[in-house]
Amino acid sequence: MALIGQRTKMDRRAGAPPWARRRIGLSQSRWRGWAVAVALAWGMGGAAQAQAPSAALRTGRPGQSSITSSDRRFMVSGLTSAENMVLANRLAELAARVEETTGLPLPMRRGQVMGVMVQSDTSPEAQVLKMQGWDDARFYQRLVVPGRYRLDGEDMLEGAGWLLLNRYAAAYTPAAQQLGTGATVPEWISVGVVQNSQPTMRSRNRDWISRELAEGRHMPLAQVIRQEVLPPGRWREKAYASAAVEFLFPPGDAAAWSELFRATGQRQAIDAEWLRKTSRALAGRHPEAAWQEHLAERSRARRIEAWSDRGLRVEEQLMQALHFRPRDLVAEVPREIPAEMFARDLIDLRGQEWVPPLAAALSLQVQGLRLGAPGALQEVLASYAAFLDQLAVTPVEKSGRWWRSRADEPRNRPPDDATWQIALNQLWLRAERAHQQYLERHQARKGYLDSFDRPVVDDFADPLPELFGLPRTRWQRYVDEIEQDHDARGL
DSSP, X not given: OOBOSOOOBTTOOSSOOOOOOOBOOOOHHHHHHHHHHHHHHHHTTGGGGGSOOOTTTTOSSTTSOOEEOTTSOEEEESSOHHHHHXXXXXXXXXXXXXXXXXXXOOOOOTTOXXXXXXXXXXXXXXXXXXXXXXXXXXXEEEEXXXXXXXXXXXXXXXXXXXXXXXXXXXXXXXXXXXXXXXXXOOHHHHHHHHHHHSHHHHHHHHHHHHHHHHTTOOOOHHHHTTOSBOOSSXXXXXXXXXXXXXXXXXXXXXXXXXXXXXXXXXXXXXXXXXXXXXXXXXXXXXXXXXXXXXXXXXXXXXXXXOHHHHHHHHHHHXXXXXXXXXXXXXXXXXXXXXXXXXXXXXXXXXXXXXXXXXXXXXXXXHHXXXXXXXXXXXXXXXXXXXXXXXXXXXXXXXXXSOOXXXXXXXXXXXXXXXXXXXXXXXXXXXXXXXXXXXXXXXXXHHHHHHHHHSOOOOTXXXXXXXXXXXXXXXXXXXXXXXXXXXXXXXX
16 A cells, blocks of 8 residues: 655644554454454344434443434444434434435445444544454444544544445445455545535635645645555645545546446556546546646635635534533433523533533534634634533542542542532633634624725715625735635644
8 A cells, every 4th residue: 555655734733643554454264253243242232223312222321322323324332322422423424425425325224333432541642443344245344433532523534434435345345355354445535525525624625725736836646546545633635635536536426436436346446547547537638737727726716615704604503502402412301401401501500410411412512613613713612612521520529528539530520519610600701702702803804804895885876786796805815815824824
C-alpha cells in the first residue's frame, strides 16, 4: 500500500498522530474463532437487537445498555444508554447519506448489525480500530472507538464509512474469495465520501483548497489516488480526497459506484489505469488538466454550505440540541416532567437519577457540532458542553465522619449539592454570555457590510426590487475571505 507523502496537518496542531493504521488482519483459523465468538454474542440478543430500542432496553446502569440504531444497522455499546443512542443516530444518518451518495441501498439484510464498541478506559494513543472478515459465507464487521473523552467524531465517521463501503464490495465478492478480511476500498475514497456527507466538512475542505489554489499550488490527482491509507485527524490530503471523490464518482451515479464496488469486490486495483478506463470524468480528457479545472470550479462555487454562513447553521443545530424531549433519550422520566424541556431547566432537577445520563448524552451531541464549526463558535459549543458535563457529575457521597476521595473519582465532582448548584449556574451564565456575544458580533458584521455597500436609494423614487437580491460586492467578498482565513487558522 502507498502512504501519502505530504503530512501537512490541516488544523496546524502540534504532535501529528502516528501513521500506522491499526487494521487487524487475522489468519483464517484465528479469524474463524473470533467471528464465531462475535456471532454467539450477537446471537444471544436474538431478534430483540434487530428492533428499534424500547423503553426497557434504554434502562439499566451506565455502560451496560446497548442500543440498536433506528435503521437496525448499528449496535452501540460502552456508554450510557442515552449516549449510545446519540452515537447510533449519528451513524444511522451517515448510512443514509452514504446511500444517497452511491445511489445504492446498503446490502445489509435483516439481522446484519455492525457492532460499535466504545472503550471504557482509553490510553492517550488510542485510535479507531476497524475489524472485518468472512466466516462461513457471512461478513462480520466491528468498530472500536476510544472512550467519550477521547472520542473524535470525525475519525469515528471515517471508520464507519470505510466499513460501509466495504460492505458494498462484499456483495460483489465471488464465493471463492469470501475469506480473510475481505475486499477493502482505498481510504481516499471512503474518507472522501464521509467528508462530502457532512456540510461543515465539505465547506472546510473547499475553502482549504481555495487557499492553496490562490497560493499557486495543489495536490496532483495521481498523488491523491495513491492514498490507500490515511491517518486519523485533519489533514490537507483529506480535503483533496473529498474533491477527487466528487470529481470521479458523482453523487447518485449508481452505475459509476457499482463499477467501483464490483472491481473492489473482485480484488482489482483502483489505480490510474482503471480510472482512465471507467471514469466518465476522464473520458477523452487529460486527467491532470481535468482535475485542475474541477478544483478551480469547486473553489469558485458559492453553495449554501459556504464557510461564512456555516456559523448560523451550526448555531441553529445547537439550539435544537438544547431544546429536547427527555423521554426520547432516557427512560423512567417522572410523569410530572414536561414533554419538552430546555437545558437550563435541568439545574432544578439535578438530583434526579435520570438527569446525569441525559446530560451526558446532550454533551456528546453538542460536542459533535464542533466538527468543522467556525472558530468564533467553538467557545460557545465548549461552554455549553462544560455545563452539561458538570451536570452529569453528581456530588460526592460521604459516609461516616471521616471521608477521603477515591483516586478513580472525577476531579470536577462537587463536594455537596450547594456547590454543585452554584457551579452549574455559573457555567450556564458563562455559556449564555459567550452565545450572546457570538450572535452580536455576527449580526454586527453582517449589518455593517450590508449597510456599507448598499446603494443609496431615493426616498421618493420607486424601490428597487432587486436591491436585496444582489450578490455580495467586491468589498464584502474581501472581508468575507479575511474572516474565513482567520476562522480556518483558529481551528
